[in-house]
Amino acid sequence: MAYKTDIEIAREANKKPIMEIGAKLGIGPEDLVPYGHDKAKVSQSFISSLADKPKGKLVLVTAINPTPAGEGKTTTTVGLGDGLNRIGKKTAVCIREASLGPNFGMKGGAAGGGYAQIVPMEDMNLHFTGDFHAITAAHNLLSAMIDNHIYWGNSLEIDERRVTWKRVLDMNDRALRDVVTSLGGVANGFPRQTGFDITVASEVMAILCLATDLKDLEKRLGDMIVAYRRDRTAIYARDIKADGAMTVLLKDAMQPNLVQTLENNPAFVHGGPFANIAHGCNSVIATTTALKLADFVVTEAGFGADLGAEKFMNIKCRKAGLAPDCVVLVATVRAMKMNGGVAKAELGQENVDAVKSGCANLGRHIGNLKSFGVPVVVAINHFVTDTEAEIQAVKDYVKTQGSEAILSRHWELGSEGSEPLARRVAEIAESGVSQFAPLYKDELSLFSKMETIAKRIYHADEVIADKKIRDQLKAWEEAGYGHLPVCMAKTQYSFTTDPTQRGAPTGHTVPVREVRLSAGAGFVVAVCGEIMTMPGLPSKPAAENICLNDDGQIEGLF
């Protein structure tokens, strides 16, 4: 049996005008700002008018540690959203926007897959509604204003060696990681070494995704630390007087984007911060807006549950006053087999023993998620090669962990395939059984917060950090930043800091190599291992094969 590719299915989509999709949520045409006929932003004024409306149920979709087999977290998010709509629950999906740059490196993008996709896929993988370009512009305006301040006399007494604010581009460009600027003589300023990150790594991106409104956005932008003086006191973006103009550049980008699933159900696609040095979730404003318009909101978090769900709970929910009513943990038979030691080429063969021995990673995540007080359902994202016995092995294992696993066939069948999952998720969410609480209190010290996550989520024995790092954390606590949550930047492939350690390891050590203060976003980043904030292109970039064909369709992007 031959299956259609994602792009074939997406091109056959029977899209409805975006105004009709908005109408499903009660948004009038005057409150939608169209971008073409299939994309729109929800107007700020409409969002403001929703303040007193009650919230719907919030469902988080997360996953086991990613394997090369692919888990299908976004696909399941979309499929579950369609399934909930199918059983009569007014549901919106909330996911992140894609970064443009990486699509020109590896074969990229796509929002979901099979019959569980969000469209228009091509626009979403290119400029979409321009949000990331706005973030790039706002970020780089601040950069230019910092060097301009130094150029014109440096009255703030910025130590040129301690400018922490870099520049960004939404492009995989390793040549920009480490640069010297302001060469060429007096007219170009004072030479200094700096660099570029990719746009999604900008603190501005994290702020856009955590800000509750434009006022909050402006305040957070002003709070960002951009440099230090010789006496180590901080210079803020507010001191550079960039916060107002940056807010103006971001005012449209703050409005959530509305698109649709293949089944013409509403999907908000807004914001896309890194899931290592930032919190990796779509915007607070999209999630809260969706919750006021729908009975159910299905959203996802980046990477596996150890990183993405942990940050969703401890950063996004804590800061935005959100609480998930149910968590769906995505797993696949194939991923269990890989965790059980099967090579990728052999995943097509039935191997029940490998499935069983690979379930430990899944079990660890179930337990971790329950520790937040939330009910957990495992979604087995069905692959057509999965056998009955293998599926049953996963179900049996999950039962031993005090949870339940439900097979979901949305990839193949759309909402018809996800209906059983949707029914169970709806039942749990509506039962009110969730008793969500973040893992740690604001008052805990920064280092103790890191230890709490390492011990309770990663099941490590200890966190190690040298004196310089501990002193830095103390200094930030004294400066009033001690109440912030921490944001762990660690490999997504393992509970440890070693990407090759699959399963559910214990007894390991988490070394904190560096700490960073994102004072505007409102978290302290603990860097555990090498974190790349500006990717490079591969030897054969996908861009070489991307083009318009004679029908004006895009080739090679997916």
Next chain:
Amino acid sequence: MAYKTDIEIAREANKKPIMEIGAKLGIGPEDLVPYGHDKAKVSQSFISSLADKPKGKLVLVTAINPTPAGEGKTTTTVGLGDGLNRIGKKTAVCIREASLGPNFGMKGGAAGGGYAQIVPMEDMNLHFTGDFHAITAAHNLLSAMIDNHIYWGNSLEIDERRVTWKRVLDMNDRALRDVVTSLGGVANGFPRQTGFDITVASEVMAILCLATDLKDLEKRLGDMIVAYRRDRTAIYARDIKADGAMTVLLKDAMQPNLVQTLENNPAFVHGGPFANIAHGCNSVIATTTALKLADFVVTEAGFGADLGAEKFMNIKCRKAGLAPDCVVLVATVRAMKMNGGVAKAELGQENVDAVKSGCANLGRHIGNLKSFGVPVVVAINHFVTDTEAEIQAVKDYVKTQGSEAILSRHWELGSEGSEPLARRVAEIAESGVSQFAPLYKDELSLFSKMETIAKRIYHADEVIADKKIRDQLKAWEEAGYGHLPVCMAKTQYSFTTDPTQRGAPTGHTVPVREVRLSAGAGFVVAVCGEIMTMPGLPSKPAAENICLNDDGQIEGLF
């Protein structure tokens, strides 16, 4: 009497839905791609369907050499467009898009002024429909692919010292003019010195504005020279395999943007190349599309007529098969007075003698324009401080030059004020009197083309260039580029290369300091004097005062 500011007038605009504006030109809602309710792109498929339609009349608005008094070229373009619509001629205006970066430097932007403006002014001065961001992304993708090619083995044998393709940002950032990239060790590539230009200086911008369709766009992008080998042979963007992906990034940007005047008449605002190292006109695709939809199209060219109109005629019209039916040369009484030696602070005082003695610059431009075989009308853009005697002095002078000057009061009165100008322009354009021809033939040598412009337009005695430059021109001629037009990069303030020489100087010398080949755009640039392709910010950037006020309106941008 108190006049409202431009921004006050713009905010009071009674905008119509963009679909209604499109309908005035016979564009159906399915052929408009909306960006909000007041901006839209005209779809590529609709444009393709117009191929066999006849063209309307083309009117070029140009100006004398700019003075600090301000001439109001765009204001007159918009006012004339409204005036023509008022007298029953179906008319569209075509102007350039504004660059975002400079708006954060000096108090910026605005499209026209008074009651002759295009709206939404704020969007047009910010991200608009994202065209410039798309150009930035396409340009920088090529940059990243060049360094990536070198990184992965450099099979094209690029001489790293001769990479001519830089990077761009739409930002005034002097620190990026001259940089060293790829520092930091093996993983980041081979360090080399390069720089950033502002996006409007990108050859991609010039190409977008000269390409006739997406196929032509892709071909021109591939034709761009990005580097040389040690043997001085050229490396093209096509060799880097970036042309297809760049075209994909630019496919939406190639569609012209439709907005409206304060009087709800259609205006295309599309493209914005530099007017020194490029040709400084809005896109060919916008102009040709407008000509097929309207009876009259009023467009403008950058800077004064010596630069902007010359390039409009010799580059844009030549390449796109266009021919102006009438040229409107904008002058003001104030500018005549400044040319006549009056300081800016004293422009409010009547001074007929100064007006008379300042008219030489105007006369020179009239003669120059006539040498293209086109009829010329002088528009005196009225200022409320102008006296009857001063206005009459300009009119009398223009009559001695075999042309006529018409007072136009569009700034104060909108189309009511520009009706006399519109009537005369319509009469001339419809008379078919224009016998347009470019100033030189394709076959002339590159250096002779420069001499032709210098002698016939600038009224210089000679062009000087050292042997290296003359050899370079010969080498390009041998390589097949001899048929290209030349693009003069010279100060806009004078007919000479010295910005302080006002009036109509003769006997001067034009030194060509450098020549550049824009092989994709299709012209050879002659750099005569210092040309800045990356501006800096002033000591008090406008950005410091730009913010959203409590009503959500933008303050400080205009």
